[in-house]
Amino acid sequence: MLNIKVLGSGCAKCTKTAEIITAIANEKGIGISLVKETNPEVIMDYKVMSTPAVVIDEKLVHWGSIPHRAMIESWLVG
């Protein structure tokens, strides 16, 4: 079970990012728990300035854009 957080202040790209990750995880049958984190204070604590950003098990893996499919697959499987 991967704990995934999508950081971002609720913009369209952040919602999209969360949707894509959920879709790919479902497709591969991987269990995840995904939270959309919009609190600026929390986002700051991860030292993120460009959203959307993705945190997996408390590790920042991506920021600044909607991640590509291949990237998401590597996080989920890897």
Place this chain on the structure above:
Amino acid sequence: MLQIFSDLASWLTFGVMSLDPNTKLADAIHFFIEDTTKIFALLLLMIYVIALVRASLNVERVRDYLAGKNRFVGYFMGSGFGAVTPFCSCSSIPVFLGFTSAGIPVGITMAFLITSPLINEVAVLLLVSLLGWQFTVIYVLVGMSVGMLAGAFLDSIRAERWLQSFAAKALEQGQAQASHDNNEGMTSTSMTLTERHEFAKGETLEIFGRVWKWVIIGVGLGAALHGFVPDGWIEAHLGDGQWWSVPAAVLIGIPLYSNATGVIPIMESLIINGLPVGTTLAFCMATVAASFPEFILLKQVMQWRLLAIVFAILLISFTLIGWIFNAISPIL
């Protein structure tokens, strides 16, 4: 080179649709076709080229660059980077906090955030193609000055007193450890040409997808003004740059929320119809830079008092800009 868009519009309007060139309708349709085709072609080409060049510039780099800079260099660089760095307005808050927690003074951060919506590559491109070089240079200089002066003013009144407490704490911590222990790895990027191409392609599609409807709306309104407001009406009523017309334009501009892309075609039409340059600039800048949705977002990091001050600064500076340009434009 841009003549071809005018020819295309003439061919479609007078040839294909066989409208009488002397009618208001033909005039409006010609304006609409010429401007939309020209803007779309320029946008696609130029966004790609510019994105290619600036692919490796991002807010993280700008932060590292601004951290620990001398204040006056900081206002200038903050405002300059605000003009050229791509970032989506939905990232304003994380950017604000990122700069703040790196110990960058509030004024420099605000110079960045205020200049950013006013000046960007799309705005400059549209200004050059619709209103010419001279006007564009003025616009850019004025936009940067507003950012720099507002920033300097905010620092001089110690605006950091009115940040939300967690943001104020982050600023203090950032300034305490002003040594350069940057987040390595987040900023070191050297890109290959293929990566740059991929980035530029993505940017072009993304920006174009976002702004094309604004262009249609903006040019559509511009065309309506162009074709249907009686000739000389604007000139007769507002053409002398009556003093009250400037604050009125600013007040009308604020609740209208648009980005620069949508407003510039309207500016073109207003100026052609005889609205003085200063009044037009004031209206345009108020529409672009001061919007309620964005201010509500800033509430997350600022107390009401600071928010109100920033808002007032923008209103006053746009009004002053309008007056000054109305006064000097006859001699330009």
